[in-house]
Amino acid sequence: MKFVVAIIKPFKLEEVRDALTAIGVNGLTVTEVKGYGRQKGHTEIYRGAEYAVSFLPKLKIEVAVAADIADKVVDAIVGAARTGQIGDGKIFVSSIEKAVRIRTGETDADAL
């Protein structure tokens, strides 16, 4: 099984979720994160103090999938999350050795 982690722009969540369900992925977990990268931040001024805010709000999507559909999943995310503008985000794929569904104790593919 593969673990696909995608950092995306927040307003793209619904589209990515839809793209994933369209290819049969039925579960995922989302975290609010702050990203630092090529995309420039902004400056906030509070009275005399100026702050260069370089961390921007992003969403992290984590989805565990069977190894054979990992590429399809990556493509789906890329397709849905792309705006073509800097800061669209990244996808990282790694392996997982085991998955368990807590409710039933089912493991691996059955657990997803």
Add this chain to the structure above:
Amino acid sequence: MKFVVAIIKPFKLEEVRDALTAIGVNGLTVTEVKGYGRQKGHTEIYRGAEYAVSFLPKLKIEVAVAADIADKVVDAIVGAARTGQIGDGKIFVSSIEKAVRIRTGETDADAL
């Protein structure tokens, strides 16, 4: 070493933490996440607008452990987090190659 990631229902945190300390796990990291899966969400209505909220609040627990106790850890989490109702969550296990304790620079098993 293994990296165990569990998505659980928020009110199960204390029980899971207790179950893990009971088997000698002394550290873990928790993140508030939103989960999408088989468990149905709810509808929120604000004046004329109805929103189907399909992301539900979950907690993600991350715990790095020695490879030999990984299964015990998984079992402990399953035991403590199970309610038997849909949405209890998942556990994913993967490998880590290296662990470091920042304070001391100790690595691997010593770092946990």
Add this chain to the structure above:
Amino acid sequence: MKFVVAIIKPFKLEEVRDALTAIGVNGLTVTEVKGYGRQKGHTEIYRGAEYAVSFLPKLKIEVAVAADIADKVVDAIVGAARTGQIGDGKIFVSSIEKAVRIRTGETDADAL
């Protein structure tokens, strides 16, 4: 490629970011987490109720890097995040098989 996950004290973020950019790491993702470990928490009292709060605010830094600089990255983080006091945090390193830049579709080293 390696995936370096570091749990650090919140006020160390700027220093760690600077240390990483100094060695050429141009992107990272930060999450607010709560950590449980050797570092003791505190007690909060609200009228008659006393709560032992054992989860402490930490930041999780995730950074994907080329395999060859992973050690340098770990060292940079250790150097910047260390205070020498309990609770400084951990670093975990694992492998990733693939990285994609959503904007361009570039993969692996080019994607970072």
Add this chain to the structure above:
Amino acid sequence: MTFKREHKAGLAALALALAAGAFAGAGPAFAQAAAEAAPAAAPVPNKGDTAWMLVSAILVLAMTIPGLALFYGGLVRTKNMLSVLTQVFSIVCVVTLIWVIYGYSLSFTGTGAFIGGFSKAFLAGITGDSTTDTFTKGVVIPEFVFICFQMTFACITPALIVGSFAERIKFSALLLFTVLWVTFVYFPMAHMVWFSEGFLFKMGALDFAGGTVVHINAGMAGLVGALMLGKRTGYGKEPMPPHSMTMTMIGASLLWVGWFGFNAGSNLEANGGAALAMLNTFVATAAAGMAWQFTEWGTKGHPSLLGTVSGAVAGLVAVTPAAGLIGPMGSIILGIIAGVICFYASTSVKNALGYDDSLDVFGIHCIGGIIGSLLTGILVAPALGGVGVAGYTMGGQLWTQFVAVVVALVWSGIGSAILYKVVDVVIGLRISVEGEREGLDLADHGERAYNF
């Protein structure tokens, strides 16, 4: 000659009195004479009094919404915040309507010792020119403003109870309970204590602004509610820290601010008596806030914000029955006693007895109300700086106060128990365990308090 607007009538009455006086001969006695010589002229409201009473009614509303709603709301968990806000807001709406339909009439008419009649139901016969007597002979205020002022008291009292069963009551049950409770518990209590025919009023029980009617009454209903609904799921196991002490502090501050309407407004006139009530409401509150803070600091190691504001509220409660009757130094004593005792009542005692009164309605309002009611009987003594009452003996007054306290405890305790039971049978008091876990906000109202 007819007068269409009361201010004209006012001028005329004044003129009449003075002119009569003038002709009765100059000298220090003529005002007296004038008063006697003009029995026919109905007194008209002084606009300063009217202005003050308009403001007082507004202040009591502000202390309820948003004041009390925030004080309570901040103390619950995020997932129940919106439910508390909705409950308090809805209670205000419902009781406002009941008040004008029959509540005012039941409370402030008739000849019964325990309850009034329906002669002013639907505010029958009341116009902008109707007046209500104040505590000073010959001084009146527009009846409409008195209705508004007393209405806000009827609104806040059941809202106070919310704190005791917060985070687990069903919204529909709360609405039904509120309707029943004001009808069968609150209106009779208000009639007994504040209406000239009420039996506690006739007994000479002192309750300047509502120690028995509001605080003991609500506090006791709260205790019964906490017992009858049972503990929150997870109580004592899961942490249930306040989700926003910021909101609680805003609420406590608005309670203090609005309480001047409650206490100084209860003087019904804008004069030195109102100013005394205001001053006492300042100092008793401050004393109780610091008393709780220091007691907690000494025993638990930290001076907490929640402790400080809880103490302040305890002081406000305790000074309520006493506000216009005792002196400022007596108020400091009163505040210190209330702060310390309510601290123990809401911490050690509650924990020892083990009931889950979510937001300490009993420990603060009932206990604070009892302290205030009893001490009013003592501190009203002129020798202790109080304003005194006719035929005062300390033992006698204390006994009267004690009777009033017991009546309030019993009336509210038994009445509330019956009404909770009725509601439980009819629609059920508690939300399901799943609803409780999910939070009342989503389960009952389909909304969330925050979407950051």
Add this chain to the structure above:
Amino acid sequence: MTFKREHKAGLAALALALAAGAFAGAGPAFAQAAAEAAPAAAPVPNKGDTAWMLVSAILVLAMTIPGLALFYGGLVRTKNMLSVLTQVFSIVCVVTLIWVIYGYSLSFTGTGAFIGGFSKAFLAGITGDSTTDTFTKGVVIPEFVFICFQMTFACITPALIVGSFAERIKFSALLLFTVLWVTFVYFPMAHMVWFSEGFLFKMGALDFAGGTVVHINAGMAGLVGALMLGKRTGYGKEPMPPHSMTMTMIGASLLWVGWFGFNAGSNLEANGGAALAMLNTFVATAAAGMAWQFTEWGTKGHPSLLGTVSGAVAGLVAVTPAAGLIGPMGSIILGIIAGVICFYASTSVKNALGYDDSLDVFGIHCIGGIIGSLLTGILVAPALGGVGVAGYTMGGQLWTQFVAVVVALVWSGIGSAILYKVVDVVIGLRISVEGEREGLDLADHGERAYNF
């Protein structure tokens, strides 16, 4: 003999009247006589009235900032919270300045039927001793307090419009629009309805506290704004839930609290009439809040907080033109009708028509204002508990009310459309799509509302 301060003048005038009366002979008729015998003495303000009007002006400010700002701010997404707060606060500042420079003069001077003149521009000639007439002959208040009171109305009205195009208007455009709108739409409307030379005033249109001038006016401008700015990016696709119902509830509560200044203050005197306006403002609001809540509960399954407070605001709006003119039971009816109709207007109707009026300025303020204005014409009838007006016929009054409503709709509709167009041409109304995505807080103001 000269009087430097009005309170001395007051005493003197009273003395004069009474003394004259005394010499005119004792008897019930002499007050009348006195009034006639002393034509030269200028009336001086009663301090009770003055106190009440000072308070009323403060209350209307409080209902705007923080009240309205929070009511609206809570309903937008986190990223636009600060922009709404800044918009409302800045509107208050800008209109305050315009008001004293020329707004008051344009509204309350001259002989024009549609607009006043510049004779009091820069408040020329007005001193602490200047007075303004109330609705009672011979009763006045200091002109400065009337200026303050009316100023707060001028401030809140354009602030109400903010809700309709929230989350997408450019800040600079908002400022320019505000300046133009109060000048060309609001001041004329205020003059027409409230000034003795205004044509709707002369026609006998009843608008106790601003149903046409404030609510229909702002609500219509809101609808036009929502249409001309177009929908928010993502409207109907992305969820846009309120970021803090807590703030919205605080705001709604402060609106209610402050609205007593608005409605009961509009009586200009602290008397039974103000108390009636206050009572009506209580019960209509409560009735509308519960009406919306129950309608929603019945049709959507949940009694929501947003529904309850929206209903309350609809009730406040609807009772505004009626507050001092109808009876409490009429107010309950009025509130129920407003609660139910505004619920449908802000949900089904809005969705059917498809415009994006972000915070339902039209559905609540315009519709609520129309309901209130028309029903005032009916419920003012003494037979229905109203206070009555001279020469009243229901049909006639209803027609007059209808004309006033139509004039307000047309004046505001056309005027606002032109002004939006002007602003769009000059500096552009909408922020860029990127700015909208990022949020107006950062894009326009370079700040964030929260850094938790």
Add this chain to the structure above:
Amino acid sequence: MTFKREHKAGLAALALALAAGAFAGAGPAFAQAAAEAAPAAAPVPNKGDTAWMLVSAILVLAMTIPGLALFYGGLVRTKNMLSVLTQVFSIVCVVTLIWVIYGYSLSFTGTGAFIGGFSKAFLAGITGDSTTDTFTKGVVIPEFVFICFQMTFACITPALIVGSFAERIKFSALLLFTVLWVTFVYFPMAHMVWFSEGFLFKMGALDFAGGTVVHINAGMAGLVGALMLGKRTGYGKEPMPPHSMTMTMIGASLLWVGWFGFNAGSNLEANGGAALAMLNTFVATAAAGMAWQFTEWGTKGHPSLLGTVSGAVAGLVAVTPAAGLIGPMGSIILGIIAGVICFYASTSVKNALGYDDSLDVFGIHCIGGIIGSLLTGILVAPALGGVGVAGYTMGGQLWTQFVAVVVALVWSGIGSAILYKVVDVVIGLRISVEGEREGLDLADHGERAYNF
């Protein structure tokens, strides 16, 4: 003949005066005569004045808690929010108690030029019938209401200082400092400026509502505190953005709302003078808010909310000494000047000098207070729309104002420095670096502001 209640005494006095007048002969001169003919009758408070002063005291409390607490609290980081709220609330409690015990007596009794005596310690001898003179001969208000009103001033002044050393002071140190500071710095200043025997009062220094006593005084103490406590750990390195501009905006709005009690209440009567003070408080604030906003917009590129509300507060500060003395157009000028200068003082100047005055107490309150105090000396000129003072020359008045400013700066600067030093030696001023990192909320109070 005895009068038990003042309203009766009032009637009688009025009657006496009028009757005497009647017998002295009819004519415009008799009121004058009456006043002379009745030296024995003590003046009684007008209820309109009393109502207004009761309200004013409440407003000043509301501007402190929750107003000021939120304005400041929103500007600190989340981890210090609760500490600021606790500090402000506790200061109010502590100073309230000190005020009735000896503060009022030290400020408003005696014959000393710098400090009063203990004759009214514990409010000895004051009853509900005691009165205090207003600025108008023969017009009085209940002394209790004056005590309450002035008490709120004593409470807010040390609370203002909190902003300067927020996020690093130890709670116990703050309490001790507060007790010492009001005793040795505030009460003497109040006595000097506001009591008839005070030396600045006698010199003719104008300070309508507290420019020197409150703002320069607190602002200077703040600067000294910021310097003596040193910078916050991480200052200039870590970002320290406000955690909730929403709270800051609520706070600023409540400051504005409550400031009408402060400024218009300082008129002590509900008349045209109070209305003028209110109007000036409206326009100066609006002008300063927009002046800061536009200056920032022009120089930094964004019109910020923090800038707008900071400007508004600067305007409120600057108009405080001038409120009842200058004209509305003068207030606009005053506001613009204060907005622009305070902007530079709180940004460029502060950054250049490098001290860490956390929330710009010096830049806004001290600088704004100085601007207001000096400009009052100019704008009070009738030629500039002011109300004028007897024997006015601009140079002379400006000199007097200058002396008062210098006295306030020196008195507060030296006094505060000594007291900080004392506290530092006795219990230490600063919390530990670990405590600062963890946040004062947990370190000092064992609680957290939010548990979302």
